[in-house]
Amino acid sequence: xxxxxxxxxxxxxxxxxxxxxxxxxxxxxxxxxxxxxxxxxxxxxxxxxxxxxxxxxxxxxxxxxxxxxxxxxxxxxxxxxxxxxxxx
Amino acid sequence: xxxxxxxxxxxxxxxxxxxxxxxxxxxxxxxxxxxxxxxxxxxxxxxxxxxxxxxxxxxxxxxxxxxxxxxxxxxxxxxxxxxxxxxxxxxxxxxxxxxxxxxxxxxxxxxxxxxxxxxxxxxxxxxxxxxxxxxxxxxxxxxxxxxxxxxxxxxxxxxxxxxxxxxxxxxxxxxxxxxxxxxxxxxxxxxxxxxxxxxxxxxxxxxxxxxxxxxxxxxxxxxxxxxxxxxxxxxxxxxxxxxxxxxxxxxxxxxxxxxxxxxxxxxxxxxxxxxxxxxxxxxxxxxxxxxxxxxxxxxxxxxxxxxxxxxxxxxxxxxxxxxxxxxxxxxxxxxxxxxxxxxxxxxxxxxxxxxxxxxxxxxxxxxxxxxxxxxxxxxxxxxxxxxxxxxxxxxxxxxxxxxxxxxxxxxxxxxxxxxxxxxxxxxxxx
Numbered sequence: 391x392x393x394x395x396x397x398x399x400x401x402x403x404x405x406x407x408x409x410x411x412x413x414x415x416x417x418x419x420x421x422x423x424x425x426x427x428x429x430x431x432x433x434x435x436x437x438x439x440x441x442x443x444x445x446x447x448x449x450x451x452x453x454x455x456x457x458x459x460x461x462x463x464x465x466x467x468x469x470x471x472x473x474x475x476x477x478x
Numbered sequence: 479x480x481x482x483x484x485x486x487x488x489x490x491x492x493x494x495x496x497x498x499x500x501x502x503x504x505x506x507x508x509x510x511x512x513x514x515x516x517x518x519x520x521x522x523x524x525x526x527x528x529x530x531x532x533x534x535x536x537x538x539x540x541x542x543x544x545x546x547x548x549x550x551x552x553x554x555x556x557x558x559x560x561x562x563x564x565x566x567x568x569x570x571x572x573x574x575x576x577x578x579x580x581x582x583x584x585x586x587x588x589x590x591x592x593x594x595x596x597x598x599x600x601x602x603x604x605x606x607x608x609x610x611x612x613x614x615x616x617x618x619x620x621x622x623x624x625x626x627x628x629x630x631x632x633x634x635x636x637x638x639x640x641x642x643x644x645x646x647x648x649x650x651x652x653x654x655x656x657x658x659x660x661x662x663x664x665x666x667x668x669x670x671x672x673x674x675x676x677x678x679x680x681x682x683x684x685x686x687x688x689x690x691x692x693x694x695x696x697x698x699x700x701x702x703x704x705x706x707x708x709x710x711x712x713x714x715x716x717x718x719x720x721x722x723x724x725x726x727x728x729x730x731x732x733x734x735x736x737x738x739x740x741x742x743x744x745x746x747x748x749x750x751x752x753x754x755x756x757x758x759x760x761x762x763x764x765x766x767x768x769x770x771x772x773x774x775x776x777x778x779x780x781x782x783x784x785x786x787x788x789x790x791x792x793x794x795x796x797x798x799x800x801x802x803x804x805x806x807x808x809x810x811x812x813x814x815x816x817x818x819x820x821x822x823x824x825x826x827x828x829x830x831x832x833x834x835x836x837x838x839x840x841x842x843x844x845x846x847x848x849x850x851x852x853x854x855x856x857x858x859x860x861x862x863x864x865x866x867x868x869x870x871x872x873x874x875x876x877x878x879x880x881x882x883x884x885x886x887x888x889x890x891x892x893x894x895x896x897x898x899x900x901x902x903x904x905x906x907x908x
Contacts, residue, residue, distance in 0.1 A: 410712025417719055 397423035403438065405429045405449040405461065406477070415448065432456035436464060444472050451478045498526050502641060506648045515652055516548045519645045520619070524550055526641075527634060529621045534609075535562060535569055536617035536649075544573055544618060551623065568606055569618050576615055578607035578642075580635035603629030607638045609646035616646040703751035710748060714741050743870070750872035753807055764799035767830060767837070770806040774813045786823040794831040801908055804880035811873040812841040812900050818864060819845025819898060836886075837906055842899040848892040856890065884908040 402424050406412040412428050419426045427442070429435040432453050447465060451458035462474050502522045509515045516534050524532045531551035535544040538561075546560035565574045572579050581587050583602040604622030608615055619642055624630065717738050724731040771793065775782070782789060816826050820843055829840040848856060848863070855861045857878040862871035881888045886904030 408708040408712065410709045410716075414712045414715035414719070418715060421719070 401425045401444045403427050403444045403447045405435045407454050432461040447472055447474045451476050503644055506644055512652045515648055520548055520550055523641055527621055528625045530623040530625055532621040534619050537615050572606045572608050573615055573618050576608045578635055578639050580605050580632055582629050605630050605635050605638050607642045609642045611646050611650055616649050699751050703748045706748050710745055747870045753876045763802040765802040765805045766799050767797045770809050774810040778817050781817050787820055787826055789826045792829045797832055803883045808877050808880050811877050816841055816843035819843050835906055836903045839902045844897040847894040847896055847898055
């Protein structure tokens, strides 16, 4: 991302089932000025993806049901333009 | 002529004879060793018969050879252990037939033909009797050369036959007694061994139990460490966020820095506990010793410089890559300990070479050393000699666990204020 980008226009989705990690990441990025959203599971994230557009997804690999890898596959198939960062 | 012969049975009174016989019986009944039995038997028998010469042969375990065990009055110095085959000579013939032989005059006796003894006898008369227990042959007794110069009689042959059975019985008694003693001794040895084995088994059981317990605790600790990791990560981020939102001169900033310091320590413990309980090093991954060494040293380069430590490295250049079961953790921890043991100036010697199928590595420092009474504890989890915020006591535990997973060995030598030497050997193809 180049420097002249408006952080407020960047939509980020954070997926982690650990509240402390999810929310601390959310806070850091929110304070940085990004537009941030959160989900606790891959399923919840897929639901959000149906009616919201994101530029970047930050997801934990180990999630309660579907894993981060499965979510990555889904995103690359259905929403190929979204960048995905896996956290482990 | 016959009537003029003075023979033993006619020469003495019946009571004297009875006394002499019972004396022999008592004597042979009292001994507990077969060499002594044969000596006593022969000596008393010769005395009873007033004979100058005699010998006893014993049938060998093979049942074919008669071995001369004892002799008395022999001129030719016939030594003990002379062997006669069954059937060979008069002794051999008596043994084979199990019948006593009484020779009145060998020069006129027609029974023996070529078996006649070569002539060193003073008298031509002798008796040769088998030592028998029922039908079982034990040996043969010979007596000859009556001091009176006279010949033996048939009665004397019967008397010798009786004495022979006494000798044979006692010979067997002592054999059985010795066998019994041997078995008793063997039983005791077995009993002792069994006791030792039992003790070992108990010890082993105890060790297995401890190992199992440790493994459970290890698993638990690993699980807890894993669970701690996530919230710790979050708390660390929030702490950093807080620090970003405080000004340099605010009191709360100092508190937050303390929190951060504590969190770092916790993170370190968690990281080490995870390393301890980790058994999931992918086997396909290889680790390069040279690179691992360089990495470990560079991470400690500031300490090496500030403490003025001289580092000498003697590593064989062509050491092959090794399966990654945590070798880097071993190197890092040994080097870190070595450096931390030296306060100001010192030497760190690192040696590595391949010998046979094993990689050998030596890490030696000139630091404070480990006290003798502590040396057995150094691989125990949470054992540390370092200050509370410097080490958590898991470094060598990790080293020990990793060496175990390589099926390798680790040895330590240490002397207070002189230094410590760790020697590691692991199979190259672990």
